[in-house]
Amino acid sequence: MADLFDNGDVTPQPDPRSEVNRPLADRLRPKTLAEVIGQAQVLGEEAPLGVMLASGSLSSLIFWGPPGVGKTTIARLLACETDLHFVQISAIFTGVPDLKKVFEAAKIRRQNGQGTLLFVDEIHRFNKAQQDGFLPYMEDGTILLVGATTENPSFELNAAVLSRAQVLVLERLSLADLERLTQRAEQELDRALPLTPDARDAVQGMADGDGRALLNLIEQIAAWKVETPLGREALATRLMRRAAKYDKSGDEHYNLISALHKSVRGSDPDAALYWFARMLEGGEDPRYLARRLTRMAVEDIALADPQAQGICIQAWETYERLGSPEGELALAQAVIYLALAPKTNAGYMAYKAARRLAKQTGSAPPPKHILNAPTKLMKSQGYGEGYDYDHNAADGFSGQNYFPDDVPRPELYQPVERGFERELKRRTEYFANLRAKRNS
Structure with missing residues (x-):
């Protein structure tokens, strides 16, 4: 028996032959939330959507996840589960006049006792003013907004929208x-x-x-x-292999370079090479990787292995001379070297501590005994007076104070017992002991 629309039109029965011609993805589209594969972290009984549906209270949502994980399907099924009218738009093709029509239709529906679930695909592509346009209709209940984005909502969506919606992360299918x-x-x-x-x-x-x-x-x-x-x-x-998901200016770029950096810091050459290769396969500029590897050598290896920085610079220069694809091998070897090198961040921490101290004491002048006095006036003011030339001192070390007079001497550089920095630790302790003796 034929179904009827509200306006009395008769819905035509589907032609069995057309079902065969429908795309497989469309034919397999789940008809209930229970049929959705994956996403148990949001759909399970104790997960956010499971709890909302059980309590009969669904809030506005932002689905954040990669393509093909069910964002549109789940939104459509949520409308069915909650008896809301489903409206789908794409931020790519929808302008302000279109949005006004959608909101007006939702108002009329609400007056007739029917709620609206508005699904906005690629919601991050709406600008700030367009996103702000949703707020009054979210607040008065005209629409229940479900947005979908592949980009980090923290950076791409207005704080006002985020404060009125719950962000749910949808994951790649296992x-x-x-x-x-x-x-x-x-x-x-x-x-x-x-x-x-x-x-x-x-x-x-x-x-x-x-x-x-x-x-x-x-x-x-x-x-x-x-x-x-x-x-x-x-x-x-x-079959051609599908290109790996990688956006050189988006989340994947920052996620993968973070994974590479932390794998190097964690002394895991296999993981470091894997993430390095993932970025290259995604089309990353090898020069960017060369720069970041040099940063890792300076920040995480530093003086525990003074050669590390030179290895990175040489690999960078080798890439510039050889080009791709041969030059990437030099960068890969630098990745291995950095991962296996002894690690220290003592220099990095000392640098940051020195910057903080400089901000706090930025007006304090150097002590006069370490100032040059090229004029008589400056000599008369005490410039250079009492300076001990270190080469004339015992052990080539005078032990004088080089900090401002009113700045207590800090201990900024604290080397560790790893790699070459073990030797530097021995030297700092040697000079500290000498300084204490001279000053006593």
């Missing part, structure tokens, strides 16, 4: 999730994919945690006419 999705696709297709187990794993790896990408690959493979299952090599000749 390999187990992708296998469940593959099995569901095979049930829909009513046949197994013509792949060996190894090739099956390769396809899921190509999807890179993106469920939609996986279903597109499966649909492509299912159309092949092959007599025997294809192995990994045969699969590679038929």
